[in-house]
Amino acid sequence: MLTQEDKDLLAKKGISEQQIAEQLACFEKGFPFLKLFAAASVENRGIMLAGEEAQKTYLAAWDAYKEGDKKIVKFVPASGAASRMFKNMFEFLGADYDVPTTDFEKKFFNNIKNFAFYVDLDAACVKNNGKGIEALISEGNYKAVVANLLESAGLNYGALPKGLLKFHKYEDGVRTPLEEHLVEGALYAAGKSGEVNVHFTVSTEHRELFAKLVDEKVAQYAAKYGVKYNISFSEQKPSTDTVAADMENKPFRDNGKLLFRPGGHGALIENLNDLDADIVFIKNIDNVVPDRLKGDTVTYKKLLAGVLVTLQKQAFEYLQLLDSGHYRHDELENIIRFVQQQLHCRKDDIKDMEDADLVIYLRKKLNRPMRVCGMVKNVGEPGGGPFLAYNPDGTVSLQILESSQIDMNDPEKKAMFEKGTHFNPVDLVCAVRDYKGNKFNLVNYVDKATGFISYKSKGGKELKALELPGLWNGSMSDWNTIFVEVPLSTFNPVKTVNDLLREQHQ
Numbered sequence: 001m002l003t004q005e006d007k008d009l010l011a012k013k014g015i016s017e018q019q020i021a022e023q024l025a026c027f028e029k030g031f032p033f034l035k036l037f038a039a040a041s042v043e044n045r046g047i048m049l050a051g052e053e054a055q056k057t058y059l060a061a062w063d064a065y066k067e068g069d070k071k072i073v074k075f076v077p078a079s080g081a082a083s084r085m086f087k088n089m090f091e092f093l094g095a096d097y098d099v100p101t102t103d104f105e106k107k108f109f110n111n112i113k114n115f116a117f118y119v120d121l122d123a124a125c126v127k128n129n130g131k132g133i134e135a136l137i138s139e140g141n142y143k144a145v146v147a148n149l150l151e152s153a154g155l156n157y158g159a160l161p162k163g164l165l166k167f168h169k170y171e172d173g174v175r176t177p178l179e180e181h182l183v184e185g186a187l188y189a190a191g192k193s194g195e196v197n198v199h200f201t202v203s204t205e206h207r208e209l210f211a212k213l214v215d216e217k218v219a220q221y222a223a224k225y226g227v228k229y230n231i232s233f234s235e236q237k238p239s240t241d242t243v244a245a246d247m248e249n250k251p252f253r254d255n256g257k258l259l260f261r262p263g264g265h266g267a268l269i270e271n272l273n274d275l276d277a278d279i280v281f282i283k284n285i286d287n288v289v290p291d292r293l294k295g296d297t298v299t300y301k302k303l304l305a306g307v308l309v310t311l312q313k314q315a316f317e318y319l320q321l322l323d324s325g326h327y328r329h330d331e332l333e334n335i336i337r338f339v340q341q342q343l344h345c346r347k348d349d350i351k352d353m354e355d356a357d358l359v360i361y362l363r364k365k366l367n368r369p370m371r372v373c374g375m376v377k378n379v380g381e382p383g384g385g386p387f388l389a390y391n392p393d394g395t396v397s398l399q400i401l402e403s404s405q406i407d408m409n410d411p412e413k414k415a416m417f418e419k420g421t422h423f424n425p426v427d428l429v430c431a432v433r434d435y436k437g438n439k440f441n442l443v444n445y446v447d448k449a450t451g452f453i454s455y456k457s458k459g460g461k462e463l464k465a466l467e468l469p470g471l472w473n474g475s476m477s478d479w480n481t482i483f484v485e486v487p488l489s490t491f492n493p494v495k496t497v498n499d500l501l502r503e504q505h506q
Contacts (some may be wrong), residue, residue, distance in 0.1 A: 037388040116169045163178045200231070202234075281430075
């Protein structure tokens with residue numbers, strides 16, 4: 001039962017009692033596994049491989065689209081703290097030894113001068129310890145160096161978001177991921193007026209730091225690339241938080257109060273829904289490279305966008321034809337082929353449908369948000385994969401699935417997952433308006449049966465946490481989805497601090 005204090009808290013967050021009941025029911029019954037048809041691949045036509053001529057066509061289509069009056073936005077989820085990036089170095093600080101012992105620790109210290117933050121870290125060491133990095137290392141005081149990197153008296157990198165850390169060195173200075181995304185935006189998302197719209201989702205406690213860095217740097221990049229930036233921020237909404245449950249699936253209470261947790265990146269569908277945009281690029285904050293390697297990134301971002309606007313244009317023409325009521329049966333057959341072959345949405349009994357029902361079905365499948373997702377060849381990185389999966393209406397369509405959505409106890413499904421040729425690097429371009437220019441309400445296209453339950457603890461007590469359907473998984477389940485192969489060179493995430501030592505980040 002909810003107390004009055006509980007109800008007051010719900011009202012403050014903008015969460016209804018019905019939502020709490022629905023969330024507790026999810027803990028009770030869990031989430032069903034998705035029914036798979038096949039892993040998507042180039043061979044089964046689930047993943048498009050654009051040849052040289054097709055690439056030229058799509059790149060030209062994007063260049064032409066940018067000359068119109070449509071609004072293009074680059075959307076960057078950037079709220080994650082970098083604490084996981086420094087997990088190994090936190091462990092070193094707490095270890096019962098004082099010199100680098102693990103391979104990770106040795107690599108960090110052997111290459112410390114190659115980090116873009118080296119100069120800042122050296123200055124922090126001098127300020128706090130009266131000695132620079134080299135002097136501290138020579139006397140065996142390695143932990144002082146790490147403390148200056150991670151703790152608030154130094155650079156505080158252990159508590160800052162990735163977007164604000166110094167990643168890359170240049171002759172004229174260093175850059176954070178936030179700055180690299182500003183540069184990317186200028187290179188592929190500038191409209192004909194030269195305006196670059198970039199939207200970062202940030203955490204409340206770091207918003208001021210993001211805004212400060214933008215204020216300091218934006219004029220420099222605007223001048224360098226001849227563009228005008230429009231930078232905006234939003235935060236995950238409190239109304240997307242989810243209630244935690246105990247092991248009996250009752251509300252978990254911390255000192256008598258309901259405990260709420262952030263709903264995961266799937267909550268950002270609300271932030272995406274609030275954008276005023278026609279086309280939205282989505283890419284994670286840490287997947288950036290220095291300028292010398294940006295060529296592939298820019299080319300393939302434009303390619304994905306060109307595929308999107310080409311297919312959207314065709315879908316719009318078909319919707320206008322259906323709305324007119326003046327179509328022949330052979331034209332309906334063309335639309336069926338488009339839905340099945342280009343949008344990869346298949347329906348077994350489509351041949352048995354009467355024309356009137358067929359038109360309703362085709363209209364529904366065409367008139368929804370569309371996304372084109374880059375897929376890279378699988379090299380064993382963790383992450384979701386591209387699949388053909390069954391939808392609640394019995395159709396089969398392309399979906400990005402996480403391993404937790406797949407029944408690994410079913411040998412056939414496990415084999416499909418393990419034999420997947422590609423995985424999702426979070427490289428999406430989205431079309432979010434209908435053919436009449438109205439914004440889709442993206443919340444209506446979420447499959448609520450695709451959330452996740454994870455196990456955590458609070459104050460020594462175990463709890464269950466509910467994550468909303470992932471942003472590029474269940475939150476976009478009912479979108480038209482197209483997969484395009486992109487080269488591995490476009491995927492360079494930074495999961496640990498030592499990833500910054502990889503050639504791609506030097």
